[in-house]
Amino acid sequence: MTRRVQLREVAHARAGDKGNRSNVSVWVFDPRHYPAVKAQLTAERVKQAYPRLIEGRVVRYELDRLHGLNFVMEDALEGGVNGSLNLDSHGKSWSYLLLALEVEVE
Amino acid sequence: MTGLRIAYLEGDDVTAMLSKDTVLPELGRTLGEVALSVVGANAYLGVEHMLAALATDAELIITGRVADPSLFMAPVVHGFGWELDDWDRLARGTVAGHFLECGMQVTGGYFADPPFKPVPDLAYCGYPMAEIGEGGEVVVTKLPEAGGCVNARTVKEQLLYEVHDPTSYLTPDVTADFSGARIEEVGPDRVRVTGIRGRARPESLKVTVGFDGGFQGEAGIGYAGPGAQGRAELARDVLKERITNLHKCQGRLRIDLIGMNSLHATAIERATDTQDVRVHVAFAALDRAEVETVMWEVESLLCCGPAGGGGFRGQIVPKVVTHSAFLPRHLIEARTEVLET
Numbered sequence: 410m411t412r413r414v415q416l417r418e419v420a421h422a423r424a425g426d427k428g429n430r431s432n433v434s435v436w437v438f439d440p441r442h443y444p445a446v447k448a449q450l451t452a453e454r455v456k457q458a459y460p461r462l463i464e465g466r467v468v469r470y471e472l473d474r475l476h477g478l479n480f481v482m483e484d485a486l487e488g489g490v491n492g493s494l495n496l497d498s499h500g501k502s503w504s505y506l507l508l509a510l511e512v513e514v515e
Numbered sequence: 516m517t518g519l520r521i522a523y524l525e526g527d528d529v530t531a532m533l534s535k536d537t538v539l540p541e542l543g544r545t546l547g548e549v550a551l552s553v554v555g556a557n558a559y560l561g562v563e564h565m566l567a568a569l570a571t572d573a574e575l576i577i578t579g580r581v582a583d584p585s586l587f588m589a590p591v592v593h594g595f596g597w598e599l600d601d602w603d604r605l606a607r608g609t610v611a612g613h614f615l616e617c618g619m620q621v622t623g624g625y626f627a628d629p630p631f632k633p634v635p636d637l638a639y640c641g642y643p644m645a646e647i648g649e650g651g652e653v654v655v656t657k658l659p660e661a662g663g664c665v666n667a668r669t670v671k672e673q674l675l676y677e678v679h680d681p682t683s684y685l686t687p688d689v690t691a692d693f694s695g696a697r698i699e700e701v702g703p704d705r706v707r708v709t710g711i712r713g714r715a716r717p718e719s720l721k722v723t724v725g726f727d728g729g730f731q732g733e734a735g736i737g738y739a740g741p742g743a744q745g746r747a748e749l750a751r752d753v754l755k756e757r758i759t760n761l762h763k764c765q766g767r768l769r770i771d772l773i774g775m776n777s778l779h780a781t782a783i784e785r786a787t788d789t790q791d792v793r794v795h796v797a798f799a800a801l802d803r804a805e806v807e808t809v810m811w812e813v814e815s816l817l818c819c820g821p822a823g824g825g826g827f828r829g830q831i832v833p834k835v836v837t838h839s840a841f842l843p844r845h846l847i848e849a850r851t852e853v854l855e856t
Contacts, residue, residue, distance in 0.1 A: 417631065421668060425675075428541050428839060434671070474696070494767060495769070495780075497778040506779060
């Protein structure tokens, strides 16, 4: 029996920035959910979810032992911390863009 | 205070070493090709540059720009006498520095998300400590009486904070590989991190080049009660018309409607039933007079804009824009001097 949930219910995340590049690491709370999240939360999925924000490519790094995924999003900070006119010029809140996505889990 | 010996470290200021051929990789252009005036450039120094200062009898060391984890690792290398090509140990010291460099981000700061991620006593969140063994064993912890928490989740989030490829975290000291990390809770607010490996350090040092970016003005005005969203949208449209078409301002303009959508406005459309909206205007230009014009336009909404607008606040600040460059490390000479007060 699967259920569809916001990622925030089954995982936590943190955003960081370097220049115009944002990284968001995503970690499942329960290792049982890791295979499902890994299968569904692909780099393509993230890129397609926010096409206007993420202008460059998205690369996903997998930390299977720690049950985590690291998404590196290029040209995704509206110019970066010194160039962006967004109040959140670091993209600190980008973690919640990913946690807002839905996944199906057991 | 007299008799205080202070060592200071110079050599990070590499402004004089830039040339028109210096490449700015993020822009894919050289310094000569970008029409920006340089304010200054600083290289990120590392452990090797700080060791001379640690070898003096100074009670206080002041450095220029150093890489964040290096600042924590330098005393460890000095104390244990680690070799500067002992890559595994240096990588372990680096991960410890990486956990400490953002302070409370590993003890529950930047973390709490009730009800999923509770943090006890966040208001009095304590600073982290790292216990580092001679072989590079790392335990992250905090004082028991301090607020916050150290657990596998806080440590995982910080492990990859501002990290891209976890197999190659580059610092002036080492290329650290976090990919094999093991993270274990070994006691209350005690997390042991093992499995960190290292490879040779990069041959180049990263340099942050600062450019004169002119001025940035930010201003806001709020609308509340029935119809607040419509009035805020009208205010936004009036501002865009006057700033762009009447005054023909050349700078970059962004207008957010806080309460409806702001931080994520580029990413998503968001429906809301809020009755409390703040129009937030950000405007950047080289010409300060143009920024002042925009600030006046926002303030003028008090009398000339939609009904019920209030709470104008605005300010203008100078803006420095930064881009990265790289210099071969052998070109950079650190110098240590000791002063006595």
